[in-house]
Amino acid sequence: MNTVPHRAKHLYQPSLKNAHGLKQKLFKLYLQYALSEAKKQQLIDGLWQGDRLMDDVVAWMFATNPKVAKQQFEQALNNGIETLADAPPALINLFHHLENPDWLDSQLLQQGIDAMQRMGSNANLVLRDLALMGGYSMAGFNQALVLTGALSKGAAQRTLETGQWWFDCTQDMTRFSQGFKSTVHVRLIHAFVRRHLSTHKDWDSQTWGLPICQVDMAATYLGFCVVFLWGLRGLGIILSSQESKAVMHFWRYTCWLMGVDEQWLVNSEKEGIKLLIETLLTQANPDWTTLELARALAEEPLHRGEKSFKDWRQKWAYSKHLSITRYFLGKRGMQDLGLPTNILPWYPPLVFGVNVSKSVLYHLLPMYQHHHIQQGRAEQVSNLQELGMRLG
Numbered sequence: 001m002n003t004v005p006h007r008a009k010h011l012y013q014p015s016l017k018n019a020h021g022l023k024q025k026l027f028k029l030y031l032q033y034a035l036s037e038a039k040k041q042q043l044i045d046g047l048w049q050g051d052r053l054m055d056d057v058v059a060w061m062f063a064t065n066p067k068v069a070k071q072q073f074e075q076a077l078n079n080g081i082e083t084l085a086d087a088p089p090a091l092i093n094l095f096h097h098l099e100n101p102d103w104l105d106s107q108l109l110q111q112g113i114d115a116m117q118r119m120g121s122n123a124n125l126v127l128r129d130l131a132l133m134g135g136y137s138m139a140g141f142n143q144a145l146v147l148t149g150a151l152s153k154g155a156a157q158r159t160l161e162t163g164q165w166w167f168d169c170t171q172d173m174t175r176f177s178q179g180f181k182s183t184v185h186v187r188l189i190h191a192f193v194r195r196h197l198s199t200h201k202d203w204d205s206q207t208w209g210l211p212i213c214q215v216d217m218a219a220t221y222l223g224f225c226v227v228f229l230w231g232l233r234g235l236g237i238i239l240s241s242q243e244s245k246a247v248m249h250f251w252r253y254t255c256w257l258m259g260v261d262e263q264w265l266v267n268s269e270k271e272g273i274k275l276l277i278e279t280l281l282t283q284a285n286p287d288w289t290t291l292e293l294a295r296a297l298a299e300e301p302l303h304r305g306e307k308s309f310k311d312w313r314q315k316w317a318y319s320k321h322l323s324i325t326r327y328f329l330g331k332r333g334m335q336d337l338g339l340p341t342n343i344l345p346w347y348p349p350l351v352f353g354v355n356v357s358k359s360v361l362y363h364l365l366p367m368y369q370h371h372h373i374q375q376g377r378a379e380q381v382s383n384l385q386e387l388g389m390r391l392g
Contacts, residue, residue, distance in 0.1 A: 002048045005209040007140045007284040011040050035278065042263070043282055046218070047209030051259035053094045054191040060090040062195075073188070077181055098184065100175075104253055109173060112250030115243040116170045118362065118369075119232060120376035122355065124383050126231035127166065128159060129324035131223040133297055137329075137336050138280065141220070142289035144211045147202060148193055150293065155300040160387050166224075167384055169254055180257065187259045190217075207284075218264035219279040221255035226272035234328060235348055236355030240363065244269050291338035298322060298339055323347040 004011070061069035073091065076084050081095035116123060135141055150158060165186060169179040190212045197203045197211035209215075225248050229239060245268065252265045266272045301317035326334055327345030334341045362372050 002045050003206070004044050005047050005205070005282075006207040007209070008044060008047060008282040010281045010283075011035070011043060035281075039278065043215060043278060046215035046264070047213050047282060049214040049261070050194050050210055050212065051187065051191055051214075051217075053090075053097055054187050054259055055194065056090040057094050057188070058191040058195055060088050064088075077184055078176070098257060101253075101256065105249060108246050108249045109253060111242065111246035112248075113170050113173070114373050115239070115247050116250070117380065118373045118376040119237065120379035121383055122232060122235050122237060122351070123228070123376075124163070124380065125321075125324055126228055126235065127162075127224070128297075129321050130231040130328045131227045132159075132162070133294060133325050133337065134227070134329055134333070135220070135223055136290050136293045136297070137286045137333065138219070138283035139285065139287045139289055140208060140283045141216055142287075142293055143203070143208050144193060144197060144216075145293065146289050147197055147200060155293075155296040156303070156387065159297070159300070160384075163384055163387060167380060170380075173250075173254065179254075183254060183257045187257070190259065214261055214264060215279050215282050217255070217258065217260045219276065219283070221251060221258070221260055221264075222266075222272050222276045222279070224255075225251040226269055226276050229269060231328060236352035236359070238356065238359035238363065248272060286336045290336065294337035294339060298325075298337075319343065320347045 057073065061073070072084055072087070076087065076091055076095050081087055081092060084091070119126075165182050168177075168182045171177070171179055173179045173183075194210065194212045198205075203211060229244060229247060233239065248266065248268060252267065256262065256265060264275065266275055298321070299318070301321060302314050304314055304317070322334075322339060322343045323346045325337070325339065326341075326343045327348045329337075331341050334343070358372065361368050
């Protein structure tokens with residue numbers, strides 16, 4: 001039986017007094033039902049579990065010639081495992097696993113893509129200012145980021161890389177698509193990081209468990225679907241039950257490709273909310289990593305462009321993003337992140353009515369739907385291009 005890392009103390013002592021921000025709100029829901037001993041043990045075990053299939057591939061790479069092994073991996077990924085003569089068992093096992101699972105619904109997958117594309121720039125805002133920023137309050141997530149140089153890389157670069165991956169995924173997730181291949185690449189990077197940090201002198205396993213463990217991957221996955229859908233509704237977007245189901249199915253498949261075990265995958269928002277609460281019980285309260293990462297992301301708009309002074313566009317973007325975080329996480333959440341608490345949640349009310357109107361038109365006028373999806377995707381393309389240009 002695995003030991004309980006210090007970060008998971010809330011599993012046995014869920015305290016509203018000591019909880020922070022979003023976690024405090026979720027604890028109120030948690031206290032309405034009892035967590036079984038079996039579920040607690042599953043969560044504890046998940047803090048010590050990595051991604052066996054990809055971890056085996058990385059172990060094989062280091063046991064042979066890493067450069068040649070990486071080339072073999074790329075050939076299998078880009079052309080298929082069947083094109084690789086004398087493929088090692090670790091690689092065969094991985095790519096056979098990556099074949100479509102029996103529960104995958106291709107039609108539902110495409111509906112999820114359409115739903116996320118129609119969200120336009122609202123999707124970018126929710127992912128950045130709620131899911132990503134809010135995630136920084138969970139110190140357990142942050143340790144791997146900091147030890148792998150996330151602070152030195154810069155918030156804009158991290159946002160661009162994540163945004164490009166999200167864009168690729170929400171374009172096409174068929175076997176040889178860029179979205180599929182990008183996801184498997186991220187999975188490989190996670191395995192490299194897990195191997196590196198597991199023996200890093202500054203990694204405290206008794207506090208944090210295994211780097212990039214199953215519980216942390218599951219919680220991140222839920223941020224892309226459960227938190228994402230919640231945030232969109234908060235900005236006035238009306239989602240049908242079918243769209244909710246489709247988005248959940250899309251991320252179930254995408255994060256299965258990413259290495260999340262099926263025991264952590266859910267089919268509905270209701271199941272996802274329950275699992276999100278459970279995984280957040282394993283997270284430590286905010287610490288210095290929270291403050292550093294949140295500050296870097298918050299101040300990213302102030303460093304846009306080549307001008308040495310802050311023009312009105314930089315200040316407007318800075319205030320807009322912080323107002324969205326303030327809207328969703330409240331004053332206490334801003335305090336936990338070390339962000340200004342005098343920021344008013346002014347931006348969401350400005351777009352709420354517009355988003356409601358667009359949503360009503362989308363659901364009532366089928367002939368408008370294709371145009372709405374195209375328009376939303378164009379906004380996402382523009383946002384990604386703008387961020388890329390800012391980084392040169």
